[in-house]
Structures are given as C-alpha cells and as structure tokens.
Amino acid sequence: MRGGGHAKRSEKIVQLTIEVDAKDVLLSDFDLFHYVLNYWYLPVDEKGDKEFEKEYTELGFGWHDLKDFDIQTQGMKDIRTKIQKSWDRIFDLEREDENLIHGLKSKKSIKATFWRLKLEQIIKAEVSMQNK
Secondary structure, three states: OOOOOOOOOOOEEEEEEEOOOHHHOEEEEOOOHHHHHOOOOOOOOHHHHHHHHHHHHHOOOOHHHHHOOOOOOHHHHHHHHHHHHHHHHHHOOOOOOOOOOOOOHHHOOEEEEOOOOOHHHEEEEEEEEOOO
C-alpha cells in the first residue's frame, strides 16, 4: 500500500498481516517470473543468452518463432523444452549478478505464493484509503 496502483484514488483497501507456515509457501523471484509469463528463455547469464539465441537462429528460427506453436519440428520442440526448463531459475533466490538478468540479492523482490489462506492465519487487517 506504499505505492499507487492497488486501487482507485480514495478507494478503501485492506492490508492483511498473515502467518503461513514456511512449508506451505513457495518463494520465487518476482521480476524473473516475467520470463515465464512472456515465454522467454531465462539464461544463467548474458553469455548463456547469446548462446541460446545462436542455437535457435542456427536452426533457422527467429525470436518471434519461439511463441509460434504451429511450428512443431523436433528442433523447435527441443528449444521449447529448454525454455521451460530455464524457468526453474526463478526459484534460485541465491543467484545474483550485477547485470540485468538476476540482479543483486539485496535488490530482489521475492514473491511468496501459497495455495489457501485460512481465517485463523490472519493476524491483522488494516483498512485505509488509496492516496496515490
């Protein structure tokens, strides 16, 4: 609620303080999750990004072909498998670099996801107005 965009200005919003057992929470890198949402390959580093680009271009594919699911060649299936496996890196919260891919651990936005919130897990509910 520190920033805008959660609700219309002057609209009531509620912030919950909750307690969920750690075993029920999946942590991931919020910014890197955009690779999954956009069906992008998540490289280990910039060198890996260039190697991946070389791999699919040598097979005759372009960037936009990666999302063209009408292409069903074995080469494209292998590329898609590589893309999907790369997404496991969103869960490696220890990985960092000073470049634009993984960033520094101290700057990461960590997303916590859990299946169900039970009423007894709510510690506090604060109602306020969206001001931004």
